[in-house]
Amino acid sequence: MKPLNAHELRRLARRRLPRLAFDYLEGGAEDETTLRANRQAFERVTLCPRALNDVSTRRQEVQVLGETWMSPMGIAPVGLAGLFWPQGDIAAARAAAAAGVPYVLSTASSSTLEAVARAGGNPWFQLYVIERGMADALVDRAHAAGYRHLVLTTDVPVSGRRERDLRNGFSLPMRWRAATVWDVASHPRWLAQVGRHGAPQLANLASTAAGDAQAQAALLQRRMDASFCWEDLRRLRRRWPHALWVKGILHADDARRACQEGVDGVIVSNHGGRQLDGAMASLDALAAVVDAAGGRPVLLDGGVRRGIDVVKALALGARGVLMGRLPMYGLAAAGEAGVAAALGLVREDIDRVLALLGCPGVSHLGPQWLAAGLRPVPSCTASPG
Ligand SMILES: Cc1cc2nc3c(=O)[nH]c(=O)nc-3n(C[C@H](O)[C@H](O)[C@H](O)COP(=O)(O)O)c2cc1C
Structure with missing residues (x-):
């Protein structure tokens, strides 16, 4: 059965995976308020289509830092993708490369960054700083393996x-x-794959001298170096010679500061x-960050489930979006083919939405397509009435 949308892919993923x-x-943090807010923000934004525009051809390629993406979307870093499918990072990276869109490999990946680079495409590398020496070593390895984009979370x-x-x-360790034993035992297809390929590891750490159980546990629990600050970003900028992105920015001042420190692009995200x-929805933070980034590309993630969401994000100023859960539903449902299906659904959506909107290509998207932009702007010179 070909899934019709993200809901159906999610259902397939849920059926195959142990709980x-x-x-x-x-899952989201605590009461999952921000998780829900990401979706609610998309639902609040409405568009105003234009009539009688020629939309017989519609373009969705975008240019980002001199590279062409075939669609304005990529796959966000997701740790431990091997839990969803054996060698899940490689499967997802291949599907992204086939679709002509970027794939961001997590520090917490289950295949080494070298193995994912060898699998082809043009993957990006996401950096978690657990310990500075370890982070420097990862950055140098990413450089040596041919990565051209580094994303600091x-x-x-x-x-x-x-x-x-x-x-x-x-x-x-688990x-x-x-209840967990019963949960796993009642998903025999998943268990058989794990049996054949082994339990997923945090491979980037397992292959370093620092790859002890403690470092792996710290990474899984995201126990980071909480003292990492702007000076460290400056140091990272000096160390990394290619494109540098910061991910997890919601405040315009932070975007401005990151740009002053020399980053090449900003990813608006609440993870x-x-x-x-309780953090704000990423979509609600977007317009101010775009403004602060002064022309540098801004990507958005958080809650993207359909092409219409991509179109809304672009109308609000994003150059593209990243997606975490949606391609991972595909991965969990059917491996590389499932990720390809997820990306294909969004690509088809974008094409249809552009036609229905009366917009010939994503490069034409901007605030003029937002229904909110049609509201009369109150004039400050108007006399109170
Ligand atoms: C299972 C899972 C693991 C994640 N692991 C990472 C990670 O290792 N590094 C990172 O920067 N973000 C990580 N994220 C956050 C994603 O990169 C992204 O910000 C988020 O998933 C976007 O929201 P969405 O899932 O609604 O698309 C993870 C997200 C999920 C769902």
């Missing part, structure tokens, strides 16, 4: 409290409980609602 793996993918000074994971005992519960 502990599905909850890890799906800034919103994890400590790990958010994901209560689903705490309830399921999801940790390294805390097995009777898919997995960190600060």
Whole structure:
């Protein structure tokens, strides 16, 4: 059965994965308020289509830092993708390369960054700083392996409290409980794959001298170097010679400061609602960050589930979006083919939405397509009436 949308892909993923793996993918922090807010923000934005424009051809390629993406979307970094499918990072990277869109590999990947680079495409590398020496070593390895984009995640000074994971005992080493054993045993297809390929590891650390169990546990629990600050960003800028992005920015002043420190682009994100519960929706932060970034590309993630969401983000000034859960639903449902299906759904959506909107290409998107932009702007010279 070909899934019609993200809901159906999600259902397939939920059926195949044990609960502990599905909850890890799906969950947000604490009461999951920010997780929901990301979707609600998209639902609040409405568009105003234009009539009788020639939309017989519609273009969705975008230029980002001199590179062409075939669609204005990419795959966000997702740790432990091997939990969803054996060698899940490689499968997802291949699907993204085939679709002509970027794939951002997590520090917490289950294949090494070298193996993912060898699999082809033009993957990006996301950096978590657990310890500065370890981070420097990862940056140098990414450079040596041919990565050309580095994404520094800034919103994890400590790990958010994901209560689903705490309830399921999801940790390294796993805390097995009777319910977890039963959960895993009742998903034989998933269990057979794990049996054949081995339990997923945090491979980037396992292959370094620092790759001890403690470092792996710190990464899984996102126990980071909470003292990492602007001076360290400056140092990172000096160390990394290619494109540098900061991810996890919501405040315009932080975007401005990051640009002053020499980053090439900004990713507006609240980590898919997995960190600060109560943080604003990423879409609500977008316009001000775009303004502050002064022409540098701004990407958005958090809550993107359909092409219409991509179009709304672009109308609000994003150059493109990243997606975390949606391609991972595809990965969990059917491996590389499932990720390709997820990307294909969004691509088809964007094409249809452009036609229905009367917009010949994504480069034409801007605030003029937003219904909110049609509201008369109150004049400050008008006399009170
Ligand atoms: C299971 C899971 C693991 C994640 N792991 C990472 C990670 O290792 N590094 C990172 O910067 N962001 C990570 N994120 C956050 C995503 O990169 C992205 O910000 C978020 O998923 C976007 O929201 P969406 O899932 O609604 O698309 C993870 C998200 C999920 C769902």
